[in-house]
Amino acid sequence: MSLARPLTRTRPEDRLAVNGGTPVIPAGYTLMSRWPRIGAEDVDRMVAQLRSGLLTEMSCRAQLHEFESELAIFTHTRYAVAFNSGTAALHCALAGVGVEAGDDVVLPALTYIACAAAVIHQNAIPVLADIDPATYNVTAETIERAMTAKTRAIIVVHLHGLPADMADIMALAERHGVPVIEDFSQAVGASYRDRPAGGLGTVGVASLMAGKNLASAGEAGILVTNDLAVRNRASQVKCFGELLDPQGGYTLQHGTLGYNYRINLLSAALVSQQLFRLDEFTEARRAGAAQLDARLARLPGFHPPLAPADSSSCYHMYRFSFDPEEAGLRISLDQMREGLKKAFWEEGLPLVEFQNQPLAGHDLLQRRLGYGRGCPWTCHGRSEMRYDIAEYPGALTAIRRSLIVGYPSQGALANPEAVDAYDRVFAKMEADRRGFERFAAGLVAAPPWAEPARLF
Numbered sequence: 001m002s003l004a005r006p007l008t009r010t011r012p013e014d015r016l017a018v019n020g021g022t023p024v025i026p027a028g029y030t031l032m033s034r035w036p037r038i039g040a041e042d043v044d045r046m047v048a049q050l051r052s053g054l055l056t057e058m059s060c061r062a063q064l065h066e067f068e069s070e071l072a073i074f075t076h077t078r079y080a081v082a083f084n085s086g087t088a089a090l091h092c093a094l095a096g097v098g099v100e101a102g103d104d105v106v107l108p109a110l111t112y113i114a115c116a117a118a119v120i121h122q123n124a125i126p127v128l129a130d131i132d133p134a135t136y137n138v139t140a141e142t143i144e145r146a147m148t149a150k151t152r153a154i155i156v157v158h159l160h161g162l163p164a165d166m167a168d169i170m171a172l173a174e175r176h177g178v179p180v181i182e183d184f185s186q187a188v189g190a191s192y193r194d195r196p197a198g199g200l201g202t203v204g205v206a207s208l209m210a211g212k213n214l215a216s217a218g219e220a221g222i223l224v225t226n227d228l229a230v231r232n233r234a235s236q237v238k239c240f241g242e243l244l245d246p247q248g249g250y251t252l253q254h255g256t257l258g259y260n261y262r263i264n265l266l267s268a269a270l271v272s273q274q275l276f277r278l279d280e281f282t283e284a285r286r287a288g289a290a291q292l293d294a295r296l297a298r299l300p301g302f303h304p305p306l307a308p309a310d311s312s313s314c315y316h317m318y319r320f321s322f323d324p325e326e327a328g329l330r331i332s333l334d335q336m337r338e339g340l341k342k343a344f345w346e347e348g349l350p351l352v353e354f355q356n357q358p359l360a361g362h363d364l365l366q367r368r369l370g371y372g373r374g375c376p377w378t379c380h381g382r383s384e385m386r387y388d389i390a391e392y393p394g395a396l397t398a399i400r401r402s403l404i405v406g407y408p409s410q411g412a413l414a415n416p417e418a419v420d421a422y423d424r425v426f427a428k429m430e431a432d433r434r435g436f437e438r439f440a441a442g443l444v445a446a447p448p449w450a451e452p453a454r455l456f
Helices: 040-052 061-074 086-096 114-121 140-146 166-176 228-238 265-275 278-297 333-346 393-401 416-431 433-441
Strands: 079-083 104-108 125-129 151-157 180-183 203-207 221-225 242-244 250-254 319-322 402-405
Touching: 040 265, 061 079, 061 221, 061 265, 079 086, 079 228, 086 114, 086 180, 086 203, 086 221, 086 228, 104 114, 114 125, 114 151, 125 140, 140 166, 151 166, 166 180, 221 228, 228 242, 265 278, 278 416, 319 333, 319 393, 333 393, 333 402, 333 416, 333 433, 393 402, 416 433
Parallel strands: 104 125, 104 151, 151 180, 180 203
Antiparallel strands: 079 221, 203 221, 242 250, 319 402
8 A cells, every 4th residue: 555645736836847847046146055064163284284384294293192092082092193085094994903815704795995995005915794774784694694604894884974873783703703803984073882983993094185074285194093002003004104102102113004194284173173162063964964854754665764773873965765556656776776866866956866776786896806816815815705795685675675865975964054955955846746656757778887987
């Protein structure tokens, strides 16, 4: 039986733009939704940093340590190490927990490519775990299915700002004696059982690039942990393999292989300043999410992001799902997805995908483009290993039946004007379902993974 309510004749003002209505965002109007939100205090702090002439870690250790202390306090951890990117922080976290060449590292099938790239940087083997299509996160069950005798670390990504179920995951990891790396790049400001994301695993890492909830002046990253040995090993790899003194300071003696992953202090200065307003920004995102939740609750066939009682999302992205059968629409799931993207675009607002394929479909893993000659796979007796998107049905389901409100670089959910605009288009969807159905029925649509792998 259809869950759709009986339809009445659509008023002209309620018609979708694809059905002859007036777009919510008029042509020529610029909806100012950009991220990060830069205030006068941020500009003053950046100018002061420039005028100080202290722009590198080597010229200002004291300010760097102050910045790292702020992030350690924020995540309820003892130690923090600043990096020039989240990928660099993740690479050094892998080194910090003892991952070595040829080891297996389990990570989500649905996440950003940097997670797999960081594993390969460490000359280790990425092994993918499926996700729960309701939360978009890995679970203890999907991780355990992916684990092998060679598993030496687990990467848990709190996708879109919702923390994974860390209690079950940590219990699994403890049983197997495997460290857990939290990637909380999209979850800075989120919490799980009243504890901040980032401080729940063996070590936490986050990208602080300008598009994230806690933004830098371009690129930056952070590693946090309660384990001094992890902190020190990661710090060595960060900075040319320099040996550390007992307090964790650099000695300018190079004891092992390392890289130049040092942060630019302009980026650190902006992160430090933005940290003062993070609660304000997070509450704005939650208010925007609540408004859209309320709208989608009235719209048959549409579902807001899951909100488990023991977690508090910071809504880096607002990902809703849909089902044409529940909506009473005689179109396919692929027609509905492509129709929604086109209908919102005609209203002047983007709906986007986050990954049109699981990581298994990306060239990095399909072609095993590591260090050349098939390494690290061929270098460690794994020449037969292949990646197949069909092995990750949860990720495929999530990708096919969900979309994201706006681009992360816009911070749409923290902008009441943008939220109101999306709310009005969803209201049009409710009023003009048959108009949308006619439009979408005329589309030739295929699953998202029919196209080459992409981020958005």
